[in-house]
Amino acid sequence: xxxxxxxxxxxxxxxxxxxxxxxxxxxxxxxxxxxxxxxxxxxxxxxxxxxxxxxxxxxxxxxxxxxxxxxxxxxxxxxxxxxxxxxxxxxxxxxxxxxxxxxxxxxxxxxxxxxxxxxxxxxxxxxxxxxxxxxxxxxxxxxxxxxxxxxxxxxxxxxxxxxxxxxxxxxxxxxxxxxxxxxxxxxxxxxxxxxxxxxxxxxxxxxxxxxxxxxxxxxxxxxxxxxxxxxxxxxxxxxxxxxxxxxxxxxxxxxxxxxxxxxxxxxxxxxxxxxxxxxxxxxxxxxxxxxxxxxxxxxxxxxxxxxxxxxxxxxxxxxxxxxxxxxxxxxxxxxxxxxxxxxxxxxxxxxxxxxxxxxxxxxxxxxxxxxxxxxxxxxxxxxxxxxxxxxxxxxxxxxxxxxxxxxxxxxxxxxxxxxxxxxxxxxxxxxxxxxxxxxxxxxxxxxxxxxxxxxxxxxxxxxxxxxxxxxxxxxxxxxxxxxxxxxxxxxxxxxxxxxxxxxxxxxxxxxxxxxxxxxxxxxxxxxxxxxxxxxxxxxxxxxxxxxxxxxxxxxxxxxxxxxxxxxxxxxxxxxxxxxxxxxxxxxxxxxxxxxxxxxxxxxxxxxxxxxxxxxxxxxxxxxxxxxxxxxxxxxxxxxxxxxxxxxxxxxxxxxxxxxxxxxxxxxxxxxxxxxxxxxxxxxxxxxxxxxxxxxxxxxxxxxxxxxxxxxxxxxxxxxxxxxxxxxxxxxxxxxxxxxxxxxxxxxxxxxxxxxxxxxxxxxxxxxxxxxxxxxxxxx
Numbered sequence: 064x065x066x067x068x069x070x071x072x073x074x075x076x077x078x079x080x081x082x083x084x085x086x087x088x089x090x091x092x093x094x095x096x097x098x099x100x101x102x103x104x105x106x107x108x109x110x111x112x113x114x115x116x117x118x119x120x121x122x123x124x125x126x127x128x129x130x131x132x133x134x135x136x137x138x139x140x141x142x143x144x145x146x147x148x149x150x151x152x153x154x155x156x157x158x159x160x161x162x163x164x165x166x167x168x169x170x171x172x173x174x175x176x177x178x179x180x181x182x183x184x185x186x187x188x189x190x191x192x193x194x195x196x197x198x199x200x201x202x203x204x205x206x207x208x209x210x211x212x213x214x215x216x217x218x219x220x221x222x223x224x225x226x227x228x229x230x231x232x233x234x235x236x237x238x239x240x241x242x243x244x245x246x247x248x249x250x251x252x253x254x255x256x257x258x259x260x261x262x263x264x265x266x267x268x269x270x271x272x273x274x275x276x277x278x279x280x281x282x283x284x285x286x287x288x289x290x291x292x293x294x295x296x297x298x299x300x301x302x303x304x305x306x307x308x309x310x311x312x313x314x315x316x317x318x319x320x321x322x323x324x325x326x327x328x329x330x331x332x333x334x335x336x337x338x339x340x341x342x343x344x345x346x347x348x349x350x351x352x353x354x355x356x357x358x359x360x361x362x363x364x365x366x367x368x369x370x371x372x373x374x375x376x377x378x379x380x381x382x383x384x385x386x387x388x389x390x391x392x393x394x395x396x397x398x399x400x401x402x403x404x405x406x407x408x409x410x411x412x413x414x415x416x417x418x419x420x421x422x423x424x425x426x427x428x429x430x431x432x433x434x435x436x437x438x439x440x441x442x443x444x445x446x447x448x449x450x451x452x453x454x455x456x457x458x459x460x461x462x463x464x465x466x467x468x469x470x471x472x473x474x475x476x477x478x479x480x481x482x483x484x485x486x487x488x489x490x491x492x493x494x495x496x497x498x499x500x501x502x503x504x505x506x507x508x509x510x511x512x513x514x515x516x517x518x519x520x521x522x523x524x525x526x527x528x529x530x531x532x533x534x535x536x537x538x539x540x541x542x543x544x545x546x547x548x549x550x551x552x553x554x555x556x557x558x559x560x561x562x563x564x565x566x567x568x569x570x571x572x573x574x575x576x577x578x579x580x581x582x583x584x585x586x587x588x589x590x591x592x593x594x595x596x597x598x599x600x601x602x603x604x605x606x607x608x609x610x611x612x613x614x615x616x617x618x619x620x621x622x623x624x625x626x627x628x629x630x631x632x633x634x635x636x637x638x639x640x641x642x643x644x645x646x647x648x649x650x651x652x653x654x655x656x657x658x659x660x661x662x663x664x665x666x667x668x669x670x671x672x673x674x675x676x677x678x679x680x681x682x683x684x685x686x687x688x689x690x691x692x693x694x695x696x697x698x699x700x701x702x703x704x705x706x707x708x709x710x711x712x713x714x715x716x717x718x719x720x721x722x723x724x725x726x727x728x729x730x731x732x733x734x735x736x737x738x739x740x741x742x743x744x745x746x747x748x749x750x751x752x753x754x755x756x757x758x759x760x761x762x763x764x765x766x767x768x769x770x771x772x773x774x775x776x777x778x779x780x781x782x783x784x785x786x787x788x789x790x791x792x793x794x795x796x797x798x799x800x801x802x803x804x805x806x807x808x809x810x811x812x813x814x815x816x817x818x819x820x821x822x823x824x825x826x827x828x829x830x831x832x833x834x835x836x837x838x839x840x841x842x
Contacts, residue, residue, distance in 0.1 A: 110577040113641035115830055118634050119823040123574045126633055129551045129566045132539055133191065134532040141532070141539070144186060147172035153183040156198070161537045161553055164563060170198060174224055177217070184217060192243045196221050197263075199243055199250070207239070208286065208782055209812060212295055216241040218250065218263065229261055230254065231268055239283060240296040246304035249355060253282035258298060258309060260355055271307065271353050272360060280312040285346045286336055288312070290783065291741035292375040292432060301379050306352055306405055306413070308377060308386050311362075313347040316370075322780055326809050336782070339740045341757075342750040345370045350377055350388060352405050354413050361415045363403050365390065373741070375432045380442055386415075389432065395745045398424040398432070400447075400464070421464035424449060426663075428670035429745045431455075439485035439509070446470075446483055446490065450663040457490060459509060468511040476660035478502060484535035485509065491518075491531055491556075499597055499659040500585065500629045502526040506557065518559050526630035531556065539565065543631035545583065545599070548572050579604050580640055585629070588652065588691075590683035597627045597659065598652035598684065601643040606694075610841035613699035614688070615642060615833065617651040618715070620677040621707035622669060622746055625659050626651040638826055646839035648695065650688065654680035671753050673735065673746050674760030678714040682722055701725035701837040703829070706784060706813065707732075713762035713773075713792075720770040725837040727829055729776040730813050732784050733763040733792040766795040772836040773803040776825065778811030804832065 108117050117123055132143045140161055144154040153172040159165070172183040188201040197220055204214035214237050216229045229250055230238045241252035243263075250261045256275030261268045272281045284294040288310075298309035320338040325331050339345050347369035351360040363386065365372065373391040380387050384406070390399045400422040406414045424430050435448040435457065447458045447467075455476040459468040471477050475496035481504065482491040488509045495501045503519040504527055519527050525544030532538065538556055543549040551566040581604040589595050603612075617639065619626045643649045653659055654677045656669030669676050681702075689695045700723050704712045709731030716726035732738050735757050736750055750757050758764050773796075777789040789805070796803055806828055811817050815825055833839075 110574065111579045113578055113637055113644065115638070115641070115823055115826045118637045118641065119826055120820075124571055124634065124637055126548060126571055126631070127566050127568055128549075129539065131188065132530060133189075134530070134537075135191070135195065136193075136533050138532070138534045138536065139195075141537075142169060142191075144189075147183070149173055150183050152185075154186050156186075156189065161532070161555075161562065170219060170221070174219065175200065175217070175226060177226060177228065187211065187214060190242065192247050193245055194247055197243060197247060199241060201241070203237070205237065208289070209814070210289070210295060212283075213237045213239050216250070216252065218243075227266070230259070240298065242296075242300065244300050244304035244355070245302055248304065251298065251300065251307060251355075253298065256280045256283070258282045258307060258353070260307075269357060271355075271357060272309075272351075274311075278313060278315040280310075280314065280346075281351070282309045284310060285312045285314055285317075286338055286782075287345070287739050287741050288348070288373075288375070291739065292373070294375065299378055301384055301405070302381055303384070304355065305407065306354055306384065308350060308352050308363075308379065308405075310374070310377065311349050311351050313369075316344045317346055318343055320782075320785065322782060324780065324810050338782075341736050341738060341740055341743045341747070343740065345373075345393075345740055348372070348374050350374060350386065352386070352413060352415050354407060354411065356411060358411060358413060361405075361413045363388070363415055364417055366418070367392075376434070376436075380438050383442055385442075387436075388418075391430065391432070393744070394748060395429045395741075396426050398430040400424070400436075421462070422447065422460060424451070426450070426667070428667035435480040437483045437485075439483070446480070448477065448480065453663050455660070455663070457492065457507065459511060469513070470507045470509065470511065471515065472513045473515070474662070476662065478660050481529050482531040482535055483509075487535050489535065489557075491529070491535065493528070495660055498629070499653070499661050500599075500625075500627045502528070502630075504529055504559075516557065518557055520559055524629070526628065537562075544629050545631065545636065546575075548575060548631050578640070579644065581606050581643060585627070588684050588687050590680060590687050594655065594680070596652050596654060596680060596684050598650060599627055601639060601649040603643050603646055603648075607841055608694050610694060611696035611699075612646065612648045612694055612841050613701065613837050613839060614685070614695050615647040615649050615837065616681070616685070616700070616702040616715075617649065617708070618681060618702055618704040618711045619706075619708040620654050620657060620681060620704075620711040621673065622656055622658060622666065623742075624707060625653055625657045627653045627659070638830075642830070642833065642839075645834070646841060647833075647837075648692075652681060652684045654684070670746060671748050671756045672760060673743075673756075674710060674714050674762070675756070677711060678718055681711065681715060682719045685722055696842060699724060699837050701727075701833060703727035703729070703833075704731075705729045709784075710762055714760075714765070716771055716773060717762050717765035717768050720768045723771060725772040725833065727774040727776065727832060730778065730781055730784050730815065731762070731775075731788060733766075733788040733795075734761045736761070737785060737788050737791075763792050763795050766792060766801065767799040769796065769799075769801045769803070772832075773801075774829075774832045774836075775803060775805040776808075776815070776828070777805075778808045778813065778815045780810040780817075781813045783813040 130143050132141050134141045142158045145157050147153045147155045150172040155168050156170040158167050158169050175183040184202045187204045190199045200217045204211040207213050219226050239253040258271040275281050282298040284297050288294040314337045317337040317339050319335045322334045323331050350363040353360045371393040377388040386403045399420050401418040401420050403418050404416040433448045438445045447460045456471045477492045479493040489506045491506045493502050506516050508514040528541045530539040538554050540554045541551045548568040548571045552564045553562045581602040583601045585599050587595050639649045689697050702712045702715050709728035712726045712728040716723040779786045808815050
């Protein structure tokens with residue numbers, strides 16, 4: 064075990080972290096990235112003092128990233144986007160040699176000026192063809208729900224320096240998920256729920272499917288698959304470019320939900336979309352295969368009721384015309400890995416063989432879907448992640464599924480597979496065996512010997528992420544901790560030598576260094592029955608342990624999010640620091656059931672009791688803290704959270720009314736039966752099989768017990784956790800004569816970020832409400 068990190072999570076001063084996952088776009092348990100609305104006139108403010116204006120309307124704490132970068136195949140270096148010296152606000156695509164650092168402009172912004180236009184294209188994303196002779200550019204993107212997946216695509220021919228728009232005449236619909244075929248002859252894309260193919264020689268466009276309609280979706284996903292399984296780009300070219308495999312959804316029979324926009328025009332605008340709530344009818348999902356030459360779609364013959372099974376992953380096995388897919392049952396406790404062969408006779412008729420199951424993954428709770436499968440040794444073996452021994456480990460499996468070799472032995476979890484280097488014989492992965500809140504790079508041998516090496520330097524305590532080159536010799540490496548903004552550098556592997564810094568965030572680091580701030584620490588707290596929880600604590604700069612301070616808790620607590628993470632978390636982190644400096648002890652604790660790398664039993668202990676066990680653990684942690692920390696004022700305990708954290712805040716103040724005195728709940732689910740099938744049924748089972756669990760895990764059940772101060776905040780345009788949850792809870796509170804405060808942001812989504820000034824307004828509201836109802840400062 065000498066390869067493990069020896070870094071217990073107790074009393075690390077000045078190292079603090081909060082959830083990456085709780086700001087926008089999450090289901091009860093998930094989030095997309097934090098967004099900020101700027102545009103206010105900045106006043107001269109004390110650089111040592113944090114304010115909502117500085118955090119959310121200024122540029123003092125802007126976090127710079129790098130890229131998007133693309134590693135080129137066969138050790139060809141990497142490409143990235145850099146500001147064009149000739150066109151302000153536009154980018155050149157440049158290439159770098161990782162060793163010597165030589166720079167070359169592969170595609171200049173000037174090359175990307177369309178005919179009869181003056182400005183270059185604004186690059187939203189880009190992709191190279193396999194032979195690097197063509198560049199696919201994505202621009203002019205618009206949102207489909209919360210993801211910018213619809214836009215315009217252009218093709219740039221490197222040798223001819225020719226720029227062409229794809230997809231024919233533009234209209235308001237635009238294209239989705241375009242990609243260049245492996246043989247470089249075609250570009251495929253989705254348009255109005257059908258698959259299209261464009262010949263890159265003649266530029267002729269062919270429609271491959273014609274069933275797309277209000278209820279039939281080809282090549283992308285329905286709302287629930289997109290949000291919960293991340294299936295957005297719903298089609299794949301075969302390795303030889305001859306076939307396309309794609310998801311098909313029949314949403315007929317799925318009930319619709321309506322969002323009402325009262326402010327867009329004088330009359331309300333209603334948006335309807337298919338949204339299956341727990342226990343309701345799902346879309347029927349199947350996989351189709353079609354030749355690039357056209358013809359009839361052939362369907363993979365999935366067993367069972369297509370509406371009570373899921374296909375969360377599908378792809379081609381490299382170098383073959385075999386499809387591999389993962390099939391889950393409705394309860395999501397059995398995952399079948401299945402393969403099917405695709406053939407084409409001399410007449411061009413496509414055939415799909417019956418599915419063959421090669422591996423089955425089962426769990427008494429739920430099975431996690433992952434992307435850690437890679438075929439190696441010319442398709443003879445593949446890698447697979449499983450928790451079958453109680454820990455999340457990587458295995459090497461024979462093509463027929465009969466032989467499984469454990470590659471990462473030990474009592475620790477593989478958090479994420481970064482790179483599988485089958486030529487070098489290593490798998491690179493992220494883990495943190497001794498500290499659930501940190502992340503480090505390791506590698507294990509693919510020969511099955513169990514050899515594991517720690518690669519991240521011991522001196523860099525915190526969180527590390529990597530984008531590793533195809534030959535595994537180089538990596539773009541990002542390091543941060545709770546008190547250290549991200550630094551991005553190029554490192555040489557496996558020695559992890561830093562070759563050059565790509566972004567140091569010097570301005571952010573300098574601004575943060577000027578801020579007066581108190582001590583912070585990670586801690587562990589025992590709550591009884593042998594259970595120990597991880598947490599962090601932030602205190603004011605003038606903290607006096609002889610006095611009593613209000614306790615303010617930040618909570619998430621659901622299976623999709625961890626808050627106790629030693630990483631830079633941007634503006635949310637800064638707001639918590641601001642609150643602490645006002646005279647609060649700010650704390651966050653990860654209860655059982657959060658996705659911390661503490662083993663299967665930890666994560667799946669909440670099965671069929673979402674909202675029940677977690678709120679009990681949180682309450683037990685508060686009691687333990689108030690017993691051990693004499694500086695906590697037990698008459699001033701507050702809690703807040705977003706989405707799943709909003710639900711948890713409600714459960715806290717409703718279920719434990721004598722423990723919590725103030726709660727602020729944002730974008731919550733008040734009744735678990737209001738949420739979607741995929742997420743809620745995964746963790747709770749079917750509602751008819753677990754009626755008491757659904758009832759007792761829902762905050763609305765205990766609304767009649769409210770004693771303290773409660774603020775409800777919601778975006779009325781939230782397509783994820785619906786505003787309906789807020790209105791239903793309001794009715795229940797009114798019925799029981801319970802006073803509360805609430806704020807509805809018109810037409811804002813789950814992130815409540817749209818519109819000028821929204822984010823600043825929201826956090827000023829939270830700050831004001833907290834100050835008024837949970838007075839700051841020591842006593």
